[in-house]
Amino acid sequence: MKKMKRIISMLLLCSMIFAQPVYAVENISENQSTSKSNIEKRGYFAEKNHILYYFNHNVFHNVLQLSQYNLQTQTASLLCEDYFRYDPIAPIYNMRVCNDGYVYFKAEKEEDIKEQEDNSAYYRVSINGGKSEYVCKYKEIAFLSDTWIYWSEKNIFYNLVTKETIQNTVTNSLDAILLKEPANSSCEYHDIIYLDAYHVDLNVIPTSHKNGQPLEAGIYALPLHKQSDFHKIELKEKANNFQFYNNNLYYHTGSAIKQYSLQNHTTKTIIETKETENDELYEFSVYNDTLYYHYGVEKNGKHYHNLYGISLDKEGSQAVIAVPYLFGNQMHIFENAICHATYAYQWNVGAWRIFDIHTGKIQFTLY
Numbered sequence: 598m599k600k601m602k603r604i605i606s607m608l609l610l611c612s613m614i615f616a617q618p619v620y621a622v623e624n625i626s627e628n629q630s631t632s633k634s635n636i637e638k639r640g641y642f643a644e645k646n647h648i649l650y651y652f653n654h655n656v657f658h659n660v661l662q663l664s665q666y667n668l669q670t671q672t673a674s675l676l677c678e679d680y681f682r683y684d685p686i687a688p689i690y691n692m693r694v695c696n697d698g699y700v701y702f703k704a705e706k707e708e709d710i711k712e713q714e715d716n717s718a719y720y721r722v723s724i725n726g727g728k729s730e731y732v733c734k735y736k737e738i739a740f741l742s743d744t745w746i747y748w749s750e751k752n753i754f755y756n757l758v759t760k761e762t763i764q765n766t767v768t769n770s771l772d773a774i775l776l777k778e779p780a781n782s783s784c785e786y787h788d789i790i791y792l793d794a795y796h797v798d799l800n801v802i803p804t805s806h807k808n809g810q811p812l813e814a815g816i817y818a819l820p821l822h823k824q825s826d827f828h829k830i831e832l833k834e835k836a837n838n839f840q841f842y843n844n845n846l847y848y849h850t851g852s853a854i855k856q857y858s859l860q861n862h863t864t865k866t867i868i869e870t871k872e873t874e875n876d877e878l879y880e881f882s883v884y885n886d887t888l889y890y891h892y893g894v895e896k897n898g899k900h901y902h903n904l905y906g907i908s909l910d911k912e913g914s915q916a917v918i919a920v921p922y923l924f925g926n927q928m929h930i931f932e933n934a935i936c937h938a939t940y941a942y943q944w945n946v947g948a949w950r951i952f953d954i955h956t957g958k959i960q961f962t963l964y
Contacts, residue, residue: 630742631693632840633782634880635929640691641949643700644668644931648724649951650676650692650700651936651963659683660707663700663722663729668933668953671960676700677722679729680707691719695743697757698724703735739776742785745821747776754790754821767819767827768792768812786841790819791830793839816846832857833864842883843909854881854890856909868907868916882930886910889919889930889954900924904935904954920957934960 631643643650653664653675660680666673682705692702699721706729710716717735722728732738739747746755747765754763776783782793794812816830816839834855836848846857853869867888870878879891879902886909893902902923908914920935927938931954939948939962949963 629842629884629932630744630784630786631740632880632882632930633784633838634840634882635931636691636693636740637838637880638927638929639689640693640702641688642929642931642936643692643694643702644934645694645724647933648694649931649934649936650694652681652690652702652704654683654964655680661704663702666951666961668960673961676724676726677729679722681705681720682707682710682716691740693740693743694724695721695740695757699730699757700724701732701740706731739783741776741783741790745785745790747790763821765824767824782836782838782840784840785821788821790821791839791841791846792817792819793836830857831862838880840881840883843886847881847883847888849878849881852878854878854888867909868905880928880930883909884932889935890916891923891928891930904928904930906954918957919954920952930954 631640635642641651647668649666649668651664651666652661653673654660655662658680661683662675662680663677664673665676684705690702690704692700694700700723701719701721703717704720705716705718706720709718709731715735719732719735719738720729721732722730737748737750739749741747741754744756744758746757747753748755752765754765755761782791784791792812794815794817813829814835816832816836818826818828818830820826830846832848834848834850837851839846839848841847841859844859846859847867848855848857852871854867856865856867857863858865868878868890870876870892876894877892879893881888881890883889887906888909889904889906891902891904893900895901903918904920904923905916906919907916920937923937924939929936933954935952935954937950937952939950951960951963952958953960
């Protein structure tokens with residue numbers, strides 16, 4: 598009898614040990630990619646692990662230098678001493694921190710500039726600092742996530758971490774230039790490319806199957822390792838832009854943000870706003886089971902912009918103001934901070950204020 602009890606005890610202990618890894622996997626937070634809404638706003642900043650990356654204007658030399666700001670210690674430092682061209686009129690940086698440990702960005706490096714040529718290129722700098730490295734010309738690639746890129750000339754998908762290369766066998770004109778369009782939400786999630794065909798002008802740049810038939814407007818799933826399963830995601834409404842989190846597709850309809858489950862194919866409204874000329878729902882991002890969205894209203898002839906947050910893991914949660922009184926729509930939403938331009942006149946966005954997204958308090962101002 599004692600021997601039987603010992604056997605049962607050992608079996609129970611083994612079951613507890615083997616169950617722990619499964620539980621841990623289920624509770625690991627997602628390694629999220631850079632939000633496309635930040636790239637749509639020209640990618641002036643990037644953030645990962647409480648470090649904010651940005652270009653600092655070296656006024657003495659009138660150049661840009663890549664810098665970093667620790668949101669926890671509230672200290673700034675130079676990440677790379679290289680000089681990049683300062684363009685105050687219409688800069689586009691498309692900055693992101695990728696999973697290979699590098700900060701990628703679009704810029705014109707001073708020592709690489711050639712007259713009468715398009716000098717825009719992607720460069721990268723290690724998150725540990727050092728010299729910048731040339732990656733490729735700006736129009737050659739499109740980032741689908743912080744792990745996967747699409748290389749248009751070779752028509753391949755490339756993994757920055759594992760160096761894996763996968764030939765695109767489904768679409769014959771998945772062009773990197775098209776994917777760079779600000780409103781295009783095409784992205785990679787769990788080794789599946791979600792192609793945004795809504796922003797494709799089929800009369801100008803047809804995005805087609807390999808059989809030559811043009812794609813209807815909508816979102817398509819392209820599994821990288823089983824491309825024969827290419828199919829359309831059937832949504833009830835038109836998705837203006839979208840992102841993924843926790844096996845759900847979140848999309849913007851204009852006046853609402855909805856959640857589509859990739860597992861059971863059900864749709865749920867997360868937030869719905871008034872659809873008027875004076876009230877507008879702007880960009881959104883999802884971090885740590887919270888959906889943050891930017892909403893502007895007009896009252897008594899004045900415009901008010903706030904950043905709201907709503908919990909996704911609590912049924913019936915109400916939206917609360919995360920950061921108030923933002924006065925303008927030039928904003929980057931990150932996991933631990935938001936970067937907001939104090940004014941925007943034409944292409945000049947002016948100074949930036951950086952807020953703690955958890956407390957709503959301002960941390961520093963960047964000119």
